[in-house]
Amino acid sequence: MRNLIISVLLIGIFLIVGCVQQPAAETTEESVEVVExxxxxxxxxxxxxxxxxxxxxxxxxxxxxxxxxxxxxxxxxxxxxxxxxxxxxxxxxxxxxxxxxxxxxxxxxxxxxxxxxxxxxxxxxxxxxxxxxxxxxxxxxxxxxxxxxPSDALQGDFGANLAYDRGYRKLAVLYTNEEYGLGFNNVLTESFAALGGEVVASETFERGAVDIRTQLTKTKDAEPDVIYIISNSPDSTVAALQQMTELGIEAAIFGSEGQKSPAILEGAGESAEGMVVTAVSSGxxxxxxxxxxxxxxxxxxxxxxxxxxxxxxxxxxxxxxxxxxxxxxxxxxxxxxxxxxxxVFDENGDVSGNYDVFEVQNGEFVLTS
Amino acid sequence: MIWPYLTHLLILIGIYVILTVSLNLALGYTGLLNLGHVAFFGIGAYTSALLTKAGVPFLLAFIIAGIFASIFGYLLVLATRKLKGDYLALATLGFSFVIYSLMLNWTGLTRGPLGIPGIEKPSFFGLTISSTYSYLIFVAVICILSVFVIYRIVKSPFGRLLEATRDDEMGLRVLGKNTFKLKYKAMMISAFFAGIAGSLFAHYITYIDPSYFTIPEIILLLSIVIVGGIASIKGSIVSTFVILLIPEALRFLALSSSILGPARQVIYAMILLGILLLRPRGIFGRVDLE
Amino acid sequence: MSLLAQLTVNGLIAGAIYALVAAGFSLIYSTNKFMHFAHGISVVVGAYILYSLFSLIGIPFYLACILTLIFSSLFGLGTYRLMYLPLQNKKASNVVLLIASIGVLILFQNVIQLIFGPDVKSVGYIKVARGLNVFGAIITPLQIVIILISITLFVLLYLFMKKSKLGRDMRAVSDNKELASIMGINHKRIADYSFIIGSFLAGVAGILIGLEQNLNPTMGTILIIKGFTGAVIGGVGFIPGAVLGSFLLGLAENFSIWFLPSGYKDAIAFVLLFIFLLLKPTGLFGINKDVKK
Missing domain, CATH: 3.40.50.2300 (Response regulator)
Incomplete structure (x- = not known):
């Protein structure tokens, strides 16, 4: 019995290797050719x-x-x-x-x-x-x-200005608890406060978390007029958007560039409607x-x-x-x-920040500015 | 030019040998089903990184990292002294998660998810270990010393008492031995080596954040010890090479780049399961837990 | 909206989801005495089977659900027969089985990614809409169903373990394997049944979680960690306790975040786990003799 399973495992390994040998073999040939x-x-x-x-x-x-x-x-x-x-x-x-x-x-x-x-x-x-x-x-x-x-130092600032210019004064941030989320959140909240807005809630979640109700309940209780989602996990964003709909949160929703993904439109459906995404160019x-x-x-x-x-x-x-x-x-x-x-790279190897603003309309990202 | 890559792998292997041999001291020789070893690793890494950032000389920070981890080892045994078997495993797992959350959320001390970048390379007695080759020599020296010390411990009368604690704690108590004392000593030694391994890791990678010290790492350490065999130092060393080098060997498998990530993981899991089926007690295992 | 009511409801929803995972995990643990972490991937496999049958092939929803449950049960039985049993026959210890279960989890997580890709998938049977207002808290009909099913599971499992022949045999094996075989109970047969029933429960969890959340290949790890914590709080070998423990966990997470920063949400579970083990090593409702093995 055990031997059988081991053989099955071995066959499995060979199958996988075998299945993919084809394209791999081509690459090797190519590389042989170009060695000269x-x-x-x-x-x-x-x-x-x-x-x-x-x-x-x-x-x-x-x-x-x-x-x-x-x-x-x-x-x-x-x-x-x-x-x-x-x-x-x-x-x-x-x-x-x-x-x-x-x-x-x-x-x-x-x-x-x-x-x-x-x-x-x-x-x-x-x-x-x-x-x-x-x-x-x-x-x-x-x-x-x-x-x-571009660095988040730029996008955080851009996002804060955009939200403020659109007339929002009470900002809530929902960010992923890692390097990316925390760094972005720091710039965003500082810039928004410097503009004269108020940051009413700042909640985090783990990458991949799909139960964000508690954070959203607290956020809802703080009565923001705009919620900024900083996430690099489509799963978490989709969950957050759906749960906002379920909880009846009516604040405007902004998202960082990671949110501009077809996976989010597909997963969140109508819950994503109206979301504004500040994104580095998608091309x-x-x-x-x-x-x-x-x-x-x-x-x-x-x-x-x-x-x-x-x-x-x-x-x-x-x-x-x-x-x-x-x-x-x-x-x-x-x-x-x-x-x-x-x-064009500057002396730090950075590019300057050009951001597009997209809005989800009828299930698609539409460029608004 | 295969050497820099091999040097890097050997440095990692050296660090993991310290980690797994010390884990085997607690888990294999003493029978403490400890799933919290990674927490000591993390405590060591953070302690050493933060201390050297604050200007403490490397060697001192290196030793303190071990001692600090060791203190936590003592506290863990103290807190869990009534637990055994699976329940001890659960409590130690809980402990490692709590330490992880502290690293992640105590941003004032650890900078949380931002991590600690730019950890300096070790320097002592006026020499700085900057190249990877010299780092390898440094790691190798520490690794050999650590294994030697642990080897001497398990072969000593104290080591035999530890094994007796694992096999028949009641019997040992009847003989008037304080098994609690034996356990915390074993755990403190084990944690000390995990702590210095953490320091070696932090100063090698030069950037640490909490994500290094969580579930995948626990699984990796445990797999190495189990595959190597309970209560076998030789097993843990051989197994560290095997388990760490399998994924590297898979890098040379000509897989189409579109499926390379998951396909490697699938093969890795299959090999792991295959090894377990072939040698359910581990490569050099001689005893069973429980 | 009253914050208190909403947090309670959030806690119940979270708890019900954990309970769905915890029930099967705990059932398998109680008779087999090892940690079947691959239970997390059984749930994910269930969810992906539902997705393939219903969303991709277009089989009617309820038929797809029944097939999902059958496949999940077989999947669980398969892992037992093909992986755990051969290991047990070679006298592998429970720690080895634990590592094997993690190997199975990694294996299938990546097989799923190979087949379905790393993206989020949505079953799309239920449209997301604003929930109903119940006592000042908002909850969707699906979430009410999930909570009700979890509670029903609790009652059914309790009755099953207490009243049915199979349930009593399971408890006998769980209490003392040697004694049970002297009494003529075939513990291998009981192990088969525990994997079939436990993985059937994983199928139920997979369907409901697949509808409530979205699908991705790596979701199994988070699910099993939470389900496992819930099970431990309730007493890992006592199945109805695992369900209660999961609800407790859901509520505790939600209420603690009321006044703590939300970064600690996951930590709460583990602090709770740690404290529970130290104060009450057998879990809230556990039976004492398990500790002194």
């Missing part, structure tokens, strides 16, 4: 399993699309799963740099993992371009850390169309930033950069129109 053309390896690291996997997938699509469109036949992409965990990210970046010999990396996705991996990128002179780590602290991580997404109309054509779906969160992160590296390679240091230098000179807007 001096192949340049670029790494991608992000969560591909675990509870942040949907972000990793969405970004990787952007990266894959950029790679396909640029058609750089001397560039190979090496993908690593980091599960959005610091320790995993450190292992992944070590593997990418020392074993695969990548000269640049698209990633990490989560701020905490980026902060853990950044020192290794710096030590090894390998530039890291994050498509989605918005923590203000990423700016201070040395000259090899770049990002194609120019051309990008959205191409993404739609390639995958049959609108781009997910940070897909455009993923596209630009790869494109920035790809352009540097096209200009002849082959080492990490050369790519880094070329990145500081980047100046191109990407999928998410015009990309």
């Amino acid at each position: 053309a001096e192949v340049i390896k670029v790494g991608f690291m992000g969560p591909l399993s675990g509870d942040a996997a949907s972000y990793g997938e969405s970004i990787k699509r952007g990266v894959d699309l950029a790679m396909k469109e640029m058609g750089l036949d001397n560039v190979e992409l090496v993908v690593e799963d980091s599960k959005c965990e610091g320790k995993e990210a450190v292992t992944a970046i070590n593997k990418l740099i020392s074993l695969d010999g990548v000269v640049a990396i698209v990633g990490e996705v989560c701020s905490g993992a980026t902060l853990a991996a950044a020192p290794i990128a710096n030590e090894n002179n390998v530039p890291m371009v994050s498509p989605s780590s918005t923590s203000p602290k990423v700016s201070e991580q040395g000259e090899y850390t770049f990002r194609t997404v 120019t109309s051309g990008f959205i169309e191409r993404h739609q054509a390639e995958y049959g779906e609108a781009p997910g969160p940070f897909a455009a930033q993923g596209y630009d992160a790869f494109k920035a590296i790809g352009l540097a390679v096209e200009q002849g950069a082959t080492t990490g240091e050369e790519i880094k230098n070329a990145l500081f000179g980047s100046d191109f129109d990407g999928a998410s807007g015009h990309i």
Whole structure:
């Protein structure tokens, strides 16, 4: 009996490996071909399993699309799963740099993992371009850390101004209890208070939590006229939106950029109606169309930033950069129109903050300004 | 250029060997079903990181990290002295969750989810361990010392008393031994090593936040000890290599990138289950708990 | 809206959901004496089966539910027969079974992600709407159903364990396996039944939680942690106690957050668990002899 099960497990393993051998074999052939053309390896690291996997997938699509469109036949992409965990990210970046010999990396996705991996990128002179780590602290991580997404220091301020300008004076914040949520919340509440508004409630939840009723009940009791949701878990956002509807909360709802995801429209349905999302660009109309054509779906969160992160590296390679240091230098000179807007890195490797404001109307995100 | 990657893995393995061998001292040799080991690891990491940030020299912070974890070990045994078996496991699990929530929510001290970035690399006697190679040597020295000390402990008369506590606590009491004293000593030693492992980890990774010290980590530590075998130091060491290197080996499996994340996890789980089925007592296990 | 009423209702909703998970977990624990953490994934498998049958294939809802319950029961029996039983036959200790159950959880969590992807899925049987106003608190009809089913489960399980032949046999095995086999009770058969019934309950939980919350592959871990905590508070080997403990947990979480920052919400459960174990190691309604094993 036991032997049977072990054999079943073994067969299972072989099946999985066998099933996926096909595409893998192609890549190996490709890489053999391009070895002669001096192949340049670029790494991608992000969560591909675990509870942040949907972000990793969405970004990787952007990266894959950029790679396909640029058609750089001397560039190979090496993908690593980091599960959005610091320790995993450190292992992944070590593997990418020392074993695969990548000269640049698209990633990490989560701020905490980026902060853990950044020192290794710096030590090894390998530039890291994050498509989605918005923590203000990423700016201070040395000259090899770049990002194609603006810092939350900017978005928090933008969101506070937007809510205030629309006439709201009593703000409640509902944020995810991690690096991203807390950092964003700090900027948002400070800016809103500085404008003369009042922050009446500030509640947190764990990433992935789906019972947010208590926090919402307390929030409702504080009688805000606007609620700002800062979340990087579609599950939690969907739950929060549905529970707001159930509890009859009528305040206006604002959401941070992670909320601009098809998963949320699909999951929350009518509860998402009227939500205002301050989002980093989800892509120019051309990008959205191409993404739609390639995958049959609108781009997910940070897909455009993923596209630009790869494109920035790809352009540097096209200009002849082959080492990490050369790519880094070329990145500081980047100046191109990407999928998410015009990309120019400042001395911290940051891009300036351009935010779009979307509103959910009839089950779709509609650009309002 | 495989060396930096291997060095990194060996550093992690060294740290985990300290963690799992010390966990085996409490769990395997003494029979304390402790699921809270990760809390000592976290306490050590935070203590050392915060102290060096406050200007305390590394070596001192390193030792204090161990002592501080050790004190918590004592308190845990004191609080749970009436519990056994599954209930002790539950209480220690509860303890580790409480420590985790404190790390997460006591933002004044730990900065909560923001974590502590820029933890400096260790320096003592005028030398700074900045390269990964020298860090590996440092970890290896500490690791070998720790394993040696724990090895001597389990082979000593005290160690035999610990095993007797696990196998027949009542009998030992009848002989007039204070088993509570034995237990808290074992737990304090175990926690001390987890604490210094935490310090080694924090100064290596240089950025820590509470997410390192929660369920996945508990599962990892427990799996290593169980797969290696209860009350076997050799087992824990071998198993640390096996369990930490399986996911690394899977990185070299040519999987299509679209399914790479979950597929690796599936294979990892299958291998883990396969090992358990093949060797239900662990690779070098000689005794059973309960 | 009265805050007190709403918090009570929130606590009841949360508690009922925990109870759905805790009941099956506790039933399996009581006869088998090991922590079947993979129970969390049984719930998720149930929810995804309902999603596939109803939302993807389009089988009528009630038929889909019945099929879900059957599949869930078989899934539970399968984990027992294919994983736990072979391990037990090789005299693996309960800690090994615990690790194996976590392995099963990781395995199926990722199999689900491979099949369905990492995104949130919604069964979409019930439209989200503003709830009913009951004594100043707002609650949806589905939530009332969930609470009622949890309470019914409590009563049924209580009667089942006390009155039915199978229930009494289960208790006998739970109290003393050796004695029970002397009395002619086949404990392997009882273990089969406990996994079938326990996983049937996981199916019930999967359906209701799938309707109330949304689906994602990683939800099993959170569910089992909460269900498990509820079970421990109520006394892990005493099934009706597990249901009561879960309600207590739901209420405690909600009331404590009234005056504590909400970041402590999850911590409350564990502080409570810790305190309960220290003061009353057998749980609120537990039976004393389990501790001194």
